[in-house]
Amino acid sequence: MYRILQTLFVALCLLVSAHVVGARAADDLGALVDKLGAAKLADMDEHISDLAKTGDAKVIPVLQALGEGELYQRKSDGKVFLVKAQGADLLLVDPVTGTEAGEAPKSAMQKVKVNNAVRRAVRSALGGLTLFSDDAGARLKAAQSMLQMPNADALEAIETALATEKDAAVRTVLDEARAVTLLVSERGDDEKRQAIALLAEGHGRTGLAVLTSALATADASLKPDIEAAIARIEQTQALWNAGQNVWYGLSLGSVLLLAAIGLAITFGVMGIINMAHGEMVMLGAYTTFLVQEVVRNSYPELFDWSLAIALPLAFLATGAVGLAIERGVIRFLYGRPLETLLATWGISLILQQSVRSIFGPTNREVGNPSWMSGAFDLGGLTITWNRLWIIVFALAVFAALLFLLKKTSMGLRMRAVTQNRRMASSMGIRTSWVDALTFALGSGIAGMAGVALSQIDNVSPNLGQGYIIDSFMVVVFGGVGNLWGTLVGAFSLGILNKFLEPYAGAVLGKILVLVLIILFIQKKPRGLFALKGRAVEA
Amino acid sequence: MNIKASVTGAFLAAVLSTTAFNGAFAADDTIKVGILHSLSGTMAISETTLKDAMLMLIDEQNKKGGLLGKKLEAVVVDPASDWPLFAEKARELVSVDKVSAVFGCWTSVSRKSVLPVFEELNSILFYPVQYEGEESQRNVFYTGAAPNQQAIPAVDYLMENESVERWVLAGTDYVYPRTTNKILEAYLISKGVKPEDIMINYTPFGHSDWQTIVSDIKKFGSAGKKTAVVSTINGDANVPFYKELANQGVKAEDIPVVAFSVGEEELAGLDTTPLVGHLAAWNYFQSVDTPANAEFIKTWKAYTKNDKRVTNDPMEAHYIGFNMWLKAVEKAGTTDTDAVLDAMIGVSVPNLSGGYSTMMPNHHITKPVLIGEIQGDGQFETVWETPGLVVGDEWSDYLPDSKDLISDWRAPMSCGNFNVATGKCGGKGS
Numbered sequence: 001m002y003r004i005l006q007t008l009f010v011a012l013c014l015l016v017s018a019h020v021v022g023a024r025a026a027d028d029l030g031a032l033v034d035k036l037g038a039a040k041l042a043d044m045d046e047h048i049s050d051l052a053k054t055g056d057a058k059v060i061p062v063l064q065a066l067g068e069g070e071l072y073q074r075k076s077d078g079k080v081f082l083v084k085a086q087g088a089d090l091l092l093v094d095p096v097t098g099t100e101a102g103e104a105p106k107s108a109m110q111k112v113k114v115n116n117a118v119r120r121a122v123r124s125a126l127g128g129l130t131l132f133s134d135d136a137g138a139r140l141k142a143a144q145s146m147l148q149m150p151n152a153d154a155l156e157a158i159e160t161a162l163a164t165e166k167d168a169a170v171r172t173v174l175d176e177a178r179a180v181t182l183l184v185s186e187r188g189d190d191e192k193r194q195a196i197a198l199l200a201e202g203h204g205r206t207g208l209a210v211l212t213s214a215l216a217t218a219d220a221s222l223k224p225d226i227e228a229a230i231a232r233i234e235q236t237q238a239l240w241n242a243g244q245n246v247w248y249g250l251s252l253g254s255v256l257l258l259a260a261i262g263l264a265i266t267f268g269v270m271g272i273i274n275m276a277h278g279e280m281v282m283l284g285a286y287t288t289f290l291v292q293e294v295v296r297n298s299y300p301e302l303f304d305w306s307l308a309i310a311l312p313l314a315f316l317a318t319g320a321v322g323l324a325i326e327r328g329v330i331r332f333l334y335g336r337p338l339e340t341l342l343a344t345w346g347i348s349l350i351l352q353q354s355v356r357s358i359f360g361p362t363n364r365e366v367g368n369p370s371w372m373s374g375a376f377d378l379g380g381l382t383i384t385w386n387r388l389w390i391i392v393f394a395l396a397v398f399a400a401l402l403f404l405l406k407k408t409s410m411g412l413r414m415r416a417v418t419q420n421r422r423m424a425s426s427m428g429i430r431t432s433w434v435d436a437l438t439f440a441l442g443s444g445i446a447g448m449a450g451v452a453l454s455q456i457d458n459v460s461p462n463l464g465q466g467y468i469i470d471s472f473m474v475v476v477f478g479g480v481g482n483l484w485g486t487l488v489g490a491f492s493l494g495i496l497n498k499f500l501e502p503y504a505g506a507v508l509g510k511i512l513v514l515v516l517i518i519l520f521i522q523k524k525p526r527g528l529f530a531l532k533g534r535a536v537e538a
Numbered sequence: 539m540n541i542k543a544s545v546t547g548a549f550l551a552a553v554l555s556t557t558a559f560n561g562a563f564a565a566d567d568t569i570k571v572g573i574l575h576s577l578s579g580t581m582a583i584s585e586t587t588l589k590d591a592m593l594m595l596i597d598e599q600n601k602k603g604g605l606l607g608k609k610l611e612a613v614v615v616d617p618a619s620d621w622p623l624f625a626e627k628a629r630e631l632v633s634v635d636k637v638s639a640v641f642g643c644w645t646s647v648s649r650k651s652v653l654p655v656f657e658e659l660n661s662i663l664f665y666p667v668q669y670e671g672e673e674s675q676r677n678v679f680y681t682g683a684a685p686n687q688q689a690i691p692a693v694d695y696l697m698e699n700e701s702v703e704r705w706v707l708a709g710t711d712y713v714y715p716r717t718t719n720k721i722l723e724a725y726l727i728s729k730g731v732k733p734e735d736i737m738i739n740y741t742p743f744g745h746s747d748w749q750t751i752v753s754d755i756k757k758f759g760s761a762g763k764k765t766a767v768v769s770t771i772n773g774d775a776n777v778p779f780y781k782e783l784a785n786q787g788v789k790a791e792d793i794p795v796v797a798f799s800v801g802e803e804e805l806a807g808l809d810t811t812p813l814v815g816h817l818a819a820w821n822y823f824q825s826v827d828t829p830a831n832a833e834f835i836k837t838w839k840a841y842t843k844n845d846k847r848v849t850n851d852p853m854e855a856h857y858i859g860f861n862m863w864l865k866a867v868e869k870a871g872t873t874d875t876d877a878v879l880d881a882m883i884g885v886s887v888p889n890l891s892g893g894y895s896t897m898m899p900n901h902h903i904t905k906p907v908l909i910g911e912i913q914g915d916g917q918f919e920t921v922w923e924t925p926g927l928v929v930g931d932e933w934s935d936y937l938p939d940s941k942d943l944i945s946d947w948r949a950p951m952s953c954g955n956f957n958v959a960t961g962k963c964g965g966k967g968s
Binding site: 041068069111113115116117119120123148206208209210211212213214216244245248251252255352353356360361362363364365367368373374375382384385386387456457458459460461462465466498501502505506507510 | 577578741744751761762763914921
């Protein structure tokens with residue numbers, strides 16, 4: 001307790017003295033900041049720690065700007081400014097006073113160079129400066145950066161912070177940061193032993209990294225403790241790894257499901273070998289791109305909604321293309337699978353090249369809305385938001401499609417036509433229109449899949465090609481004509497793939513899956529969930 | 539009926555658009571230049587830009603009065619990312635269109651497929667892309683980087699400036715990454731890196747599910763030693779790879795990724811803010827601040843009528859190669875292949891990064907090596923460069939098979955794989 005009070009007192013003294021000499025410090029600070037402009041990359045480290053040592057809160061925005069690459073030097077007098085883009089020019093802000101200092105053309109300014117080493121130095125300096133910030137988010141960030149880059153000098157500061165910290169989340173990280181820092185410090189073995197025990201409880205990779213490097217330099221008395229802790233962490237990690245593989249498998253499965261579900265309609269229900277299916281996915285992705293372009297240029301505040309806007313549009317656009325293909329080509333080819341295959345393959349090439357001519361051959365940028373960026377930790381799992389939403393979306397599409405087929409009159413007609421075309425026709429169903437609409441539905445769903453896939457893959461004319469083989473694999477494996485088969489097929493192939501990948505590598509893993517499917521089809525030619533009854537033979 | 543008509547219309551339009559470039563007509567008072575880049579298929583994403591760059595260079599030269607008093611005429615063909623078709627189209631360019639030189643190819647396999655054609659018909663190919671080396675052919679000029687002009691300096695940079703001790707070599711599964719990684723592995727081990735500190739990983743073309751690999755990289759990087767990823771991942775697979783890195787929070791300050799196949803063009807389809815600080819090694823960046831480069835970018839944007847078009851390293855390679863060819867033809871006074879081949883060696887032209895590049899006797903050129911960090915606007919900022927120019931080394935010194943080989947196409951040696959140990963021409967390779 002005495003120790004903490006003592007540190008607090010020192011900190012207070014520093015704060016007071018900082019205020020007293022405030023006026024003079026502003027000049028000094030300006031000089032220090034200007035030094036950044038002229039410094040070589042190798043010397044930046046020193047200047048940053050000089051700045052951090054001032055302990056002045058004004059340094060924080062300067063360092064942040066430096067890390068973000070927003071610090072520029074005026075070529076004429078070497079003075080350093082924070083800048084904001086203002087049209088073609090730059091708006092200058094004085095780094096010390098925070099007042100605006102006019103505008104300057106880009107050519108008159110030179111960016112202060114930063115590299116990874118500088119960014120690291122900035123991060124650790126900021127960690128020390130913002131550890132006592134009023135904002136819990138800033139404190140959390142500071143604690144995390146101290147956890148990642150243990151520095152023995154920061155130990156006292158961390159302990160001071162721990163004594164006053166009330167926010168539970170920040171405390172957890174600070175506790176871990178303290179343990180990690182303790183290990184690299186000169187403290188006694190007893191304290192270190194406690195730190196090791198604390199790290200062994202967690203399953204973090206940072207802890208493992210610190211323990212492994214500490215093992216090399218630790219005293220002989222500590223070694224057994226460290227080894228035991230490492231073994232313990234590795235054990236828990238092995239368990240989590242299995243969980244992680246299942247998660248990755250589900251996520252890959254959901255992508256496969258999305259790509260295959262439209263094909264399950266056109267190929268599974270109608271029996272058309274549609275090689276242009278992948279291009280429908282691609283068109284859906286390009287629709288997303290167009291929507292985002294409009295949103296970016298005209299309604300930037302709607303950006304987080306862009307995917308929701310793109311979904312129905314992609315469905316309609318690709319559905320319309322599908323309708324056109326069915327009416328224009330496929331309806332003349334029913335019952336001639338080889339011709340259908342060749343014709344749809346030709347269509348896929350035409351679509352690819354048209355998109356290439358219109359949008360250019362290069363990738364187009366489709367941004368992630370904020371709710372689809374980043375990741376969160378669930379125990380030892382890292383779960384990325386975009387994958388989570390794609391799983392949810394795939395399941396929602398599946399449920400909606402199932403509802404459509406089983407509970408609506410449109411679905412009833414579709415099933416009637418596929419099961420017995422002539423009888424359905426005798427009952428007054430316009431079979432040719434049902435065919436066209438079914439094909440349009442399959443294509444529209446592929447387009448919606450494209451909206452989701454634009455979030456994880458490139459939006460380029462080749463997007464569809466990567467998915468067509470996988471989609472056929474899923475549909476054939478799951479059982480032609482059965483939606484549930486497609487669902488189970490997609491997820492089991494996904495999980496199988498992800499369990500093979502760590503052992504066999506990505507290339508061999510894919511080959512193994514293919515071989516397994518071939519063997520499986522030998523045994524069960526109709527896939528997992530085969531349709532039974534007379535309809536099959538027709 | 540209407541729908542049918544429009545489908546046929548679209549079909550015709552698409553067919554026309556792919557063949558429009560092929561309309562080269564004969565004229566005797568022109569010098570023809572062949573352009574052999576894929577305009578359709580998987581490689582169109584990278585190669586179409588090079589076709590445009592070549593057309594621009596030829597256009598600019600014609601404005602300056604052409605070559606030897608004649609106008610230059612571009613003959614564009616589309617090998618459609620199909621390797622055997624590359625050989626067919628190359629033959630067509632040389633024997634039917636009678637072009638004086640060909641600028642083209644991107645992948646190593648396409649280059650390998652056209653080599654015999656150029657040898658047989660004795661014509662000239664300029665190859666503008668960084669490649670794995672282990673080749674030197676009489677009829678080919680390699681204006682892209684050899685491994686010692688890209689991969690090895692990049693690894694040196696990481697070792698010295700970032701003190702990296704653990705290495706992930708990740709690549710697409712084909713000849714360029716495999717050979718480059720073999721060279722890098724041998725080089726790292728020669729520098730004292732332990733084999734257990736090197737992880738090698740290959741993925742198929744167009745791989746899009748990077749979750750497992752990125753989490754493996756994170757795991758590999760948590761062994762208490764500074765870790766870096768050396769990426770020879772090619773083409774389309776890069777975007778999902780970088781997206782996964784960003785989403786799983788792999789920061790450049792912790793585990794930097796240095797890429798050899800990612801340039802301004804590849805980053806154009808990506809939001810680069812989470813990727814700031816990841817690295818690439820090239821011989822040119824669009825951000826290079828020289829008057830020659832500013833002029834080049836201005837001409838390019840004006841030519842493509844698009845203010846957002848970016849320039850990249852293979853474009854600079856074509857710029858250098860094209861200017862070298864012009865100079866050699868002027869020196870030889872003819873476009874005759876043998877005379878130009880002789881005149882090419884020793885030709886020196888300005889490059890875009892403020893120096894001069896020279897064609898060496900091994901048909902490779904001298905270049906500076908730049909290491910750049912990705913910026914939030916999709917550009918690179920040079921953080922390091924070699925003090926001088928680096929000579930392309932075709933036969934790697936780090937592979938046991940090729941360390942004794944050299945190449946010198948000047949008479950009297952005229953050999954692409956001279957073995958200095960046995961004193962004979964011929965050995966491994968072509």
